[in-house]
Amino acid sequence: MAKGITTRAEDYSQWYIDLVLKSEMADYSPVKGCMVIRPTGYGIWERIQQNLDRMFKETGHVNAYFPMFIPESFLKKEAEHVEGFAPECAVVTMGGGKKLEEPLVIRPTSETIIWSTYKNWISSYRDLPLLINQWANVCRWEMRTRLFLRTTEFLWQEGHTAHASFEDAEEETQKMIRVYQRFAEEFLAMPVLVGRKTESEKFAGANYTLCIEAMMQDGKALQAGTSHHLGQNFAKAFDVKFQDKDKELKYVYATSWGVSTRLIGALVMTHSDDKGLVIPPRLAPLPVVIVPIYRSDEERDLVLGKAREMTRGWDPLFFKIDDRDQYKPGYKFNEWELKGIPIRIELGPRDVQQNAVVAARRDTGEKVTLPMEGLREKLDEMLVAIQQNLFDTAKKRMDENTFSVDSYDEYKARVEGGGFYRVFLDHTNREVEEKLKDDTKSTIRCIPFDAPEEEGPCMITGKPCTSRVIAAQAY
RNA sequence: CGGGGUGUAGCGCAGUCCGGUUUAGCGCGCUUGGUUCGGGACCAAGAGGUCGGAGGUUCAAAUCCUCUCACCCCGACCA
Structure with missing residues (x-):
């Protein structure tokens, strides 16, 4: 055991904090909930950026940069979106020593400012698809923060694309979650579950959200990346139309997708041990x-x-x-x-x-x-072997801690101990999710893509379901 | 916002209950010199403090009282 690091067996979350600080990945900052990313941590982020950026460009995307300040009124244009984000926004009311005419929200995500801009860039089907990514910082005023996993300000990338049809947007949404899966598995050496979020867990303003979920060493789930099909919601809110081949004026379809510095936290909690950090070779600076x-x-x-x-x-x-x-x-x-x-x-x-x-x-x-x-x-050769071993070890752990459970009593007794649970739950019913959360502090993490067809009654309501979902406690 | 905890040297802490032999200590780290070097070396000499902040009680406050600020942890929200 390294000096000054709590062991995982003693206290898993204290181990995580000790490790991040002692390995000099990050430091606390003078501002509550914010962190300083030190060279050891930032070096990993740079490797994440380099490799993901390449994957984005290989799939036809280009980078741009949109401003951090968003007029407050923009955020209010998409009803579901504002409801989801308003409470966690930081708002600037003063500038140049004077009260601002209109307060500026510090971006919690950039859909609104991007779509207000796309309106000017899109007029014909020939302008589509528009495939743009940006590397940026965003700000969400969280009540409880944790180094890398949830901080008030964090770094991420957000892809924002515009398409002529629902199907094109759907293909993009799928393609990008698969890019994330590949990145997680090949670079982070972190196996993930790919699936769809339930209605209550999806992004505020999306038609649906796809996700990758990883299992940490303590058996808890961590959402590691998301890809959203935004339908025409933002196009309608910001009036973004294009003239199609058939001369009709149509609203465009949108997607957005992102991963953040949380991946560094995921990396730590997937591979590191009581001696300290373990960096997969492909991401090692x-x-x-x-x-x-x-x-x-x-x-x-x-x-x-x-x-x-x-x-x-x-x-x-x-x-x-x-x-x-x-x-x-x-x-x-x-x-x-x-x-x-x-x-x-x-x-x-x-x-x-x-x-x-x-x-x-x-x-x-x-x-x-x-x-x-x-x-x-x-x-x-040795680096390749290490990379493979890290993945195999993590995969084995995930497999060994994924259980099929049919009785709610059994689930309630076991879920606290960590692990993914393949269960029958009526994921279309919000009340089921609420009860699940109240009873067990766990949530439906995703409706996995690869779930075999299987029939069984919802553990809570008894309603027949045609496939299992993954439920777990999460970070 | 509720519950708990912590603020004393760069870091980790003791001292606070019961005010005064305390000139505010200890370990790590740091500086200098020497010996060391195959799994966190040792000796010696040094540097480094508005005891989180404000006010009060007292002959006397790190220590008692009041207020305040900050951060951490645990819960309710979230990538």
Whole structure:
């Protein structure tokens, strides 16, 4: 166990807080509910951005930037939307020392300002689809905050697209939730459940919301990304029409989709352990750290010389030689483990003698001796193996903690202990969801896409259902 | 907004009940010098404090009283 970190067994949420602070991913800020993202955390966010951004562009999207301030009246134009967001908005009433004519809302999401702009950009079917993404900060005045998982201000990306038909928008909504799934699984090494949100859990202003849900180590669910089919709701609110091939004037169809810095919290709660952070290699800003071991100045020169020689030609962003003289190797081992670096290389006089290095895996702790010959390739193989192992471990945990339950009493007794529950619930009935929440603090996380057809009675009302939904306690 | 907790050196804390031998300490970290170095080294010498803020009681306040501010944790809302 690392110094100063509560173990997971002792107190899971305290472990999370200790880990985030001690690994220097983030710090509390002078403003309640806000956080400072430190280089260790921001580096992960940059890797998330780089990889997702590429995936967005490969699927035809381009980036733009819309302002943070939104006229208050804009937010009020879509009834369901304003109802959902008004209570959590920060509002600017003063500017330049004077009271503003109209208060400005700090964006909680950008649908309104974007659609007021799209109105000017769209007039013909030839302008569609319009596929734009933005990387931005948003602000939601939450009552209870948690580092990365829920902060007052957070960073995210929001895609906002416009389409000529309901079906085109539907295809986009689907496509993007699959992009998120692929990103979560291939980069975060985090298996997810893909499905649709219930009416009461969907985005305020959407026709429907698709989501990816992940399972944290304590068995709780975490919504990791959403993709919304907005129908013509915003087009109607902001009067965005286009002339179609058939000469008819029609409202456009919209989607929006986003993931946030919450993914960093998800990453922590999926892979990290009592020693500290564990970063999947594909997202690691620094995959390899080299710790030289020496006694005398002569050994220092020998070992550091060898380290430099052996890394000649390597991408400088791939590795770092920790040549700090004021710390002993053991201290460095612990520090780099705390910071989650996937592979640590130990290089001492013995290794130089044998023309080899010792490589330690962060995920398993396993140490192996690798010959200098072909080292770079071996490291790549090891990184791939780590990435795969992290995914497999998380997948296994999710599978082993997903249960089919048919009796409400059994569900009530078990759900507190974590896990996903495949259950029959009438998800079209709001009262069912409310009772579920009141009784068990759990919610329907999603109606999964891949649920086999299965018949059974709703655990609460007895009404026949044709498939199971996933219910769980969530963050 | 309810319930709980904490504010004393950069970090973690003791001291507060019962005011005065306290010149406000301890551990970590930091600085300097030396010895160390294959899993969180050791010795020595240093630097660092408006005791969260305001007011009050008193000969005397980190300590007692009143007010206040901030943050954290747990609940009700949410990516």
